[in-house]
Amino acid sequence: MAESNAAVRENPEYQDQSVKKVVTSSDLVTMVWRSLFLQASFNYERMQACGWLYGILPVLKKIHTNKEDLSKSLKMHLEFFNTHPFLVNFIMGLVVAMEESKKDQNTIRAIKVATMGPLGGIGDALCWLTLLPITAGLGASMAMGPDPNPAGPIIFLVLFNIAHFSLRFGLMRYGYYTGVKAIATMKEQTKKISHAASIIGLTVVGGLIASMIKLKLAWVIVVGQASIALQEKVFDAIMPNMLPFAYTLLMYYLLKKSYSPVKLILFTIVFGIAGKGIGIF
Amino acid sequence: MDVTFIQILMVTLWAFVIGIDQFNGLFHIHRPLVTGLVVGWILGDMQTGLITGATLELVAMGMVPLAGAQPPNMVIGGVIGVSFAIISKLPPEAAVAIAIPFAIAAQGCVTLIFTAFSPLMHKADRWADEGNTGALAMINYAGMFTHGAFFALVTFLPIYFGAASAQSIVEAVPAWILGGLGVAGGMMPAIGFAMLLKIMLKKEYIAFLLVGFILVTYFKISILGLAVLGACVALYDFYAHGSDDNGGSRIKQGVRTNGGI
Numbered sequence: 001m002a003e004s005n006a007a008v009r010e011n012p013e014y015q016d017q018s019v020k021k022v023v024t025s026s027d028l029v030t031m032v033w034r035s036l037f038l039q040a041s042f043n044y045e046r047m048q049a050c051g052w053l054y055g056i057l058p059v060l061k062k063i064h065t066n067k068e069d070l071s072k073s074l075k076m077h078l079e080f081f082n083t084h085p086f087l088v089n090f091i092m093g094l095v096v097a098m099e100e101s102k103k104d105q106n107t108i109r110a111i112k113v114a115t116m117g118p119l120g121g122i123g124d125a126l127c128w129l130t131l132l133p134i135t136a137g138l139g140a141s142m143a144m145g146p147d148p149n150p151a152g153p154i155i156f157l158v159l160f161n162i163a164h165f166s167l168r169f170g171l172m173r174y175g176y177y178t179g180v181k182a183i184a185t186m187k188e189q190t191k192k193i194s195h196a197a198s199i200i201g202l203t204v205v206g207g208l209i210a211s212m213i214k215l216k217l218a219w220v221i222v223v224g225q226a227s228i229a230l231q232e233k234v235f236d237a238i239m240p241n242m243l244p245f246a247y248t249l250l251m252y253y254l255l256k257k258s259y260s261p262v263k264l265i266l267f268t269i270v271f272g273i274a275g276k277g278i279g280i281f
Numbered sequence: 282m283d284v285t286f287i288q289i290l291m292v293t294l295w296a297f298v299i300g301i302d303q304f305n306g307l308f309h310i311h312r313p314l315v316t317g318l319v320v321g322w323i324l325g326d327m328q329t330g331l332i333t334g335a336t337l338e339l340v341a342m343g344m345v346p347l348a349g350a351q352p353p354n355m356v357i358g359g360v361i362g363v364s365f366a367i368i369s370k371l372p373p374e375a376a377v378a379i380a381i382p383f384a385i386a387a388q389g390c391v392t393l394i395f396t397a398f399s400p401l402m403h404k405a406d407r408w409a410d411e412g413n414t415g416a417l418a419m420i421n422y423a424g425m426f427t428h429g430a431f432f433a434l435v436t437f438l439p440i441y442f443g444a445a446s447a448q449s450i451v452e453a454v455p456a457w458i459l460g461g462l463g464v465a466g467g468m469m470p471a472i473g474f475a476m477l478l479k480i481m482l483k484k485e486y487i488a489f490l491l492v493g494f495i496l497v498t499y500f501k502i503s504i505l506g507l508a509v510l511g512a513c514v515a516l517y518d519f520y521a522h523g524s525d526d527n528g529g530s531r532i533k534q535g536v537r538t539n540g541g542i
Contacts, residue, residue: 041420
């Protein structure tokens with residue numbers, strides 16, 4: 001990659017700073033439909049990133065008529081992204097509003113990272129632990145028993161999807177119009193906002209490292225009569241979640257040493273299978 | 282019960298559709314409850330289908346894709362369980378017992394699919410550079426097709442070759458390989474977070490990363506609570522360290538007055 005190209009990409013500002021209102025109501029609807037494919041290309045390296053990009057692709061094309069800006073924006077939206085597949089529409093609305101007003105990329109990225117974690121948590125609690133058990137439980141109770149009722153599954157689907165799509169369409173509009181309003185008032189303070197959002201974002205990433213990464217040892221050291229469970233007696237005693245944190249730091253270090261993410265993924269798989277094979281995990 | 286080849290193909294087609302729906306669309310037709318109705322109708326025994334589907338649904342309810350966890354894949358579990366309950370005339374509980382090994386094996390393979398799509402992201406980076414939006418969209422269509430095709434295959438083979446031979450194949454895979462894939466899947470988010478850190482982490486933010494980690498580790502605070510707390514700090518930072526000079530000099534004056542007293 002040429003030096004000058006890299007310099008252009010380092011610059012968080014878009015070249016074309018002219019702000020035009022191009023996002024219409026029907027664009028918001030289109031984005032909701034496309035956001036259904038959020039996890040189409042799900043992978044461990046970027047998770048939902050490419051599906052997220054697919055969702056906002058037509059709108060990005062409308063906003064960035066400058067070619068350089070478009071590819072810059074595409075690249076940024078291919079960075080790691082993962083959130084709840086229903087509530088993503090709120091972030092989409094917000095981010096599209098920011099793109100439309102040509103905010104700098106650091107701010108947009110910080111907003112994405114600051115919102116994806118909490119919305120993931122809310123979505124899990126709201127959709128998977130509340131909405132789904134209630135509607136599916138109702139449907140299953142009708143389909144069970146001595147006289148199964150075929151309406152059970154259908155009632156489940158109808159109830160679930162009414163809530164599902166109300167959430168999606170509502171949040172998309174809400175995100176976009178909140179974004180438009182908020183951006184108008186915070187025009188001058190981009191740097192400070194990016195800084196503030198980075199604080200939230202990194203706090204959340206710290207919490208996600210502790211809650212999302214599952215890495216526990218099953219290794220028990222037997223010394224004569226005594227046996228020591230390494231995880232409970234040693235690592236948890238020093239600091240719970242120490243291993244997930246250490247593993248993240250190792251990955252961070254290796255990335256800085258310019259190991260490719262794919263290598264790290266393969267390494268993780270080999271590590272997991274080998275570890276399970278010799279009984280560490 | 283004898284099934285015709287057409288019926289097997291129809292169940293396979295259903296598996297293709299719900300293989301896509303469980304990741305994309307999320308209309309939730311992939312739930313065992315719905316599969317019970319549809320596969321029951323295809324195989325001509327709606328009664329058994331509904332009861333088995335509902336039983337599997339209750340088992341699946343606890344196995345939700347919560348952040349990072351790798352539950353058995355009850356989408357496959359649903360299709361296989363309902364099919365065998367009808368074909369082999371099994372009671373629903375026995376169908377669950379047959380479905381679970383397939384569900385675990387399928388989840389291991391899903392881990393592999395998610396891994397296999399990682400290298401494509403670097404191609405995607407290049408396409409983004411070139412502004413090739415068509416290719417970027419194509420990756421997503423290819424992904425969806427892969428999900429559907431994989432679920433169709435995993436459904437077709439055991440039903441076509443029969444439960445017994447299929448189960449012996451699943452059991453031939455050593456448990457530590459499937460378990461190891463599960464372990465690796467649990468560790469995988471670390472790579473994503475490391476990539477974010479590489480982009481975002483500056484020295485002045487290290488403290489916040491640690492605070493987030495420690496609050497969740499020791500105080501089990503929810504991610505939403507953590508975000509609100511982070512927002513409080515950010516809000517303070519936003520107003521306290523303004524770019525205007527007045528704020529700074531006022532603090533200095535305050536220090537001086539204190540010293541005087």
